[in-house]
Amino acid sequence: MLVYLNGSYLHQDDAKVHVSDRGFLFGDGVYEVFRVVHGEIFREQAHLERLNESLDAMGLDVEKKIRKSLPGVFRELIERNNLIKNEATIYLQITRGAASPRTHPWPDPAVEPTIFVASEPFSPHLELQKSGIRVITMADLRWARCNIKSVNLLPNTMARQRALEAGVQSAILIRDGVVTESPNANIFGVQKNRLITYPATNYLLEGITRGVVLEIAMRLNVETDFTGIREEDLFDLDEIFFTGTSTDIQPVVEIDEKPVNSGKPGPVTAKIQQTYHEALYENR
Amino acid sequence: MLVYLNGSYLHQDDAKVHVSDRGFLFGDGVYEVFRVVHGEIFREQAHLERLNESLDAMGLDVEKKIRKSLPGVFRELIERNNLIKNEATIYLQITRGAASPRTHPWPDPAVEPTIFVASEPFSPHLELQKSGIRVITMADLRWARCNIKSVNLLPNTMARQRALEAGVQSAILIRDGVVTESPNANIFGVQKNRLITYPATNYLLEGITRGVVLEIAMRLNVETDFTGIREEDLFDLDEIFFTGTSTDIQPVVEIDEKPVNSGKPGPVTAKIQQTYHEALYENR
Numbered sequence: 001m002l003v004y005l006n007g008s009y010l011h012q013d014d015a016k017v018h019v020s021d022r023g024f025l026f027g028d029g030v031y032e033v034f035r036v037v038h039g040e041i042f043r044e045q046a047h048l049e050r051l052n053e054s055l056d057a058m059g060l061d062v063e064k065k066i067r068k069s070l071p072g073v074f075r076e077l078i079e080r081n082n083l084i085k086n087e088a089t090i091y092l093q094i095t096r097g098a099a100s101p102r103t104h105p106w107p108d109p110a111v112e113p114t115i116f117v118a119s120e121p122f123s124p125h126l127e128l129q130k131s132g133i134r135v136i137t138m139a140d141l142r143w144a145r146c147n148i149k150s151v152n153l154l155p156n157t158m159a160r161q162r163a164l165e166a167g168v169q170s171a172i173l174i175r176d177g178v179v180t181e182s183p184n185a186n187i188f189g190v191q192k193n194r195l196i197t198y199p200a201t202n203y204l205l206e207g208i209t210r211g212v213v214l215e216i217a218m219r220l221n222v223e224t225d226f227t228g229i230r231e232e233d234l235f236d237l238d239e240i241f242f243t244g245t246s247t248d249i250q251p252v253v254e255i256d257e258k259p260v261n262s263g264k265p266g267p268v269t270a271k272i273q274q275t276y277h278e279a280l281y282e283n284r
Numbered sequence: 285m286l287v288y289l290n291g292s293y294l295h296q297d298d299a300k301v302h303v304s305d306r307g308f309l310f311g312d313g314v315y316e317v318f319r320v321v322h323g324e325i326f327r328e329q330a331h332l333e334r335l336n337e338s339l340d341a342m343g344l345d346v347e348k349k350i351r352k353s354l355p356g357v358f359r360e361l362i363e364r365n366n367l368i369k370n371e372a373t374i375y376l377q378i379t380r381g382a383a384s385p386r387t388h389p390w391p392d393p394a395v396e397p398t399i400f401v402a403s404e405p406f407s408p409h410l411e412l413q414k415s416g417i418r419v420i421t422m423a424d425l426r427w428a429r430c431n432i433k434s435v436n437l438l439p440n441t442m443a444r445q446r447a448l449e450a451g452v453q454s455a456i457l458i459r460d461g462v463v464t465e466s467p468n469a470n471i472f473g474v475q476k477n478r479l480i481t482y483p484a485t486n487y488l489l490e491g492i493t494r495g496v497v498l499e500i501a502m503r504l505n506v507e508t509d510f511t512g513i514r515e516e517d518l519f520d521l522d523e524i525f526f527t528g529t530s531t532d533i534q535p536v537v538e539i540d541e542k543p544v545n546s547g548k549p550g551p552v553t554a555k556i557q558q559t560y561h562e563a564l565y566e567n568r
Contacts (some may be wrong), residue, residue, distance in 0.1 A: 005303065012384070016300035017308060019289065019400050024301060025377070026437040027311030058438070059445065091386065093309070100296070101404060102375065104437070104444035104468055116303050120385060143439050144425040152436040153310040153388070154342070155427050160388035161343065184388055 002080050004073050004117040009080065012118065018098040021114055025102055027152040029095030029114070030054040033245050034074065035280070036119070039084035041074060042280055046208045051092070054149045059106065060096055062113050070117070077119040089122045089246060093151060124248055129273060132253030132265045133169040133242070137231065138162065140173035140180045140203075147202050159183040170242065172255060175203055178228040185244035186210040187252075189229040189237040190268045196237075199226040209243040209276070216275045222268065239266035248280075249273045286364050288357050288401040293364065296402065302382040305398055309386055311436040313379030313398070314338040317529050318358065319564070320403070323368040325358060326564055330492045335376070338433045343390065344380055346397050354401070361403040373406045373530060377435065408532055413557060416537030416549045417453040417526070421515065422446065424457035424464045424487075431486050443467040454526065456518075456539060459487055463513040469528035470494040471536075473513040473521040474552045480521075483510040493527040493560075500559045506552065523550035532564075533557045 003012045022028035032051050035042040048070070055062055074090050081088075095114040099107035141155045160183045163171040170182045179187055180198050186207040189196040195217050200206045217224050229237065240252045240260055249272060251265035287296045306312035316335050319326040332354070339346055358374050365372075379398040383391035425439045444467045447455040454466045463471055464482050470491040473480040479501050484490045501508050513521065524536045524544055533556060535549035 003303065012303075015303040017303060019287065019296075019299040019301060019377075019402070021308065022441075024305065024308045024379075025315075025435060026441050027435055028438055028441055031309075058442065093303075095308075104441045105448050106441075106445050118303070139428070141428040143427045144423065145439070148438075150438050151309060151311055152438045154312055154432075154434050154436045155429070157306075157310050157312055157388045157390075158342065161390050164389050 001118070001120055002077060003119075004077055004115070006112070006115055009076070015116070017114055017116070020100040020102065021095055021098040023093065023095030023114060023151060026104070027150060028058075029093055029151045030058065030060065030149050031091065031093040031151055032149065034090040034092070035122070035245050036078060036083065036088040036090060037281060038086070039075075039078055041071075041090065043208050043212065044071065044074075046211060050149060050206070050208065051094075055094065057145070057148045058150065060094065060113065061110060062094060066113070066115065073117050074119070077117055081119050083119055083121060087122045087124065088119050091118045092116070095151075122246065125246075125250065128169065128250050129248055130265070132251035134254040135168050135170045135172050135182070135252055136163055136166050136256050137172045137174055137234070140175035142173075145202050146180070146205050147200070149205055156183040168254075172234075172252075174231050177231050179231065179234070180204060180228075182242050185242035185247045185250070187229070188213065188241050188243065189234075190239035190241070190266060191237055193221075193268075194223040194225050196225045196227065196229050198228045207244055209245055209247070209249070212276060212279060213243050213249070213272060216272055216279070220271065220275065235260070237261070239269045241269045241272070249276050285402070285404055286361060287403075288361055288399070290396070290399055293360070299400070301398055301400070304384040304386065305379055305382045307377065307379030307398060307435060310388070311434060312342075313377055313435045314342065314344065314433050315375065315377040315435055316433065318374040318376070319406070319529050320362060320367065320372040320374060321565060322370070323359075323362055325355075325374065327492050327496065328355065328358075330495060334433065334490070334492065335378075339378065341429070341432045342434065344378065344397065345394060346378060350397070350399065357401050358403070361401055365403050367403055367405060371406045371408065372403055375402045376400070379435075406530065409530075409534070412453065412534050413532055414549070416535035418538040419452050419454045419456050419466070419536055420447055420450050420540050421456045421458055421518075424459035426457075429486050430464070430489050431484070433489055440467040452538075456536075458515050461515050463515065463518070464488060466526050469526035469531040469534070471513070472497065472525050472527065473518075474523035474525070474550060475521055477505075477552075478507040478509050480509045480511065480513050482512045491528055493529055493531070493533070496560060496563060497527050497533070497556060500556055500563070504555065504559065519544070521545070523553045525553045525556070533560050
């Protein structure tokens with residue numbers, strides 16, 4: 001596969017960044033993952049807007065010219081990697097660039113940001129979408145600005161790893177007694193005709209798929225409730241599901257070794273899955 | 285300057301890591317900064333023990349052979365960079381290595397960790413140690429495992445930057461009403477013959493210099509109190525100072541534009557500075 005790095009298309013094995021890159025030294029960068037179906041980038045504009053918000057929140061100034069060039073880079077990579085006929089993902093990472101000596105504050109004057117884009121084939125997790133997943137609960141150890149989609153992802157990777165080692169697929173993170181997210185997906189509870197999810201505060205990364213699900217809920221006349229799921233109410237839910245760009249919509253059927261309701265994916269989740277599937281694949 | 289990267293000594297301009305390095309993608313790595321005086325590494329063993337604790341906490345398994353080789357690498361770099369006659373720092377970073385495709389959980393089977401070591405000349409911040417520094421208070425936004433010395437340093441860099449933009453040198457971070465750290469130093473308050481500092485919990489990176497200061501306090505018969513400085517008590521302190529490997533001991537003379545006590549460095553700080561200075565430079 002070819003990747004894009006700072007203006008060049010390279011074989012992925014040759015794509016390297018300097019050790020003084022602030023992405024490497026500080027995790028001083030942001031990222032996005034896009035879903036591509038037959039060459040079309042799903043909700044591209046929403047991802048780019050979120051990217052801009054993350055960059056702004058971090059004071060990471062990327063020239064408009066560079067920001068505007070990104071969709072062209074995505075398309076060229078998809079084409080050159082021959083990914084038009086199937087499904088794919090695009091990974092974009094922007095860091096504050098390479099600067100030495102290493103100092104915490106931003107380089108002054110600013111240096112060129114590092115722009116890295118990769119694309120690869122993607123197979124949706126159809127089995128998990130159908131069977132549902134098993135998860136464990138754990139404390140949300142992340143920082144207080146989860147709304148920035150930064151590459152400071154150590155707590156997320158540690159949480160996923162801990163879940164795998166417990167023999168389950170993922171985790172439900174709890175902050176102050178309330179369900180926030182999984183390590184890499186948003187979470188929705190279903191109770192009667194109502195979706196319950198965490199509000200878009202600084203403790204939440206507002207998923208693009210989450211946004212689509214909220215639109216779908218409106219269309220299907222399903223109510224939405226942003227008070228969040230309290231930990232002690234987890235087993236009173238009718239259904240619970242995860243949403244994310246590569247997660248799609250995955251029912252959760254078991255939490256901490258106890259079944260959610262009947263232990264099987266529920267009808268509201270199924271209906272939202274179907275409608276989401278239609279949106280993702282329409283005209284493709 | 286030469287640096288060390290994965291077994292080779294390279295010119296620093298040539299030192300690059302792959303874009304799939306988990307340090308770059310997730311901040312999935314740890315680091316240490318060592319102080320070197322005339323070729324001698326100050327408190328090297330304490331740094332290496334802390335490194336091992338961080339690696340263990342992250343489940344980052346680095347072969348004993350590699351861990352044992354590090355002191356030799358440090359010395360070779362100091363020598364080859366001609367840093368024996370003056371002062372220097374050593375920067376060590378270890379990441380979980382390069383692995384694709386990008387997935388949150390650890391690579392299985394594990395890949396070779398990335399080992400990066402740099403050394404450069406260092407000039408102590410003597411003026412700040414004498415004059416003291418001005419700081420502002422802000423919320424401690426870091427995650428809940430600050431005891432791991434990871435490269436997930438975005439909150440730290442953002443805090444330092446915000447302080448610089450406010451026209452001061454650094455910041456005092458407050459969590460739940462209590463002073464934790466600065467973005468890159470530990471903090472001690474002085475009240476009568478007593479040092480007050482944050483306890484070594486998961487919300488604190490236990491500085492090596494902090495440890496030396498606690499030893500000095502014992503020798504000088506200064507009491508120590510690990511209940512932490514409450515935000516509302518900041519201006520009741522007689523003195524306050526920062527400690528760190530490249531910070532040494534810096535008195536804080538102004539917080540949020542208000543003077544600390546007389547607005548001048550105090551006698552307890554001066555005594556501890558002097559004793560620390562002796563420890564750092566003894567026999568050198």
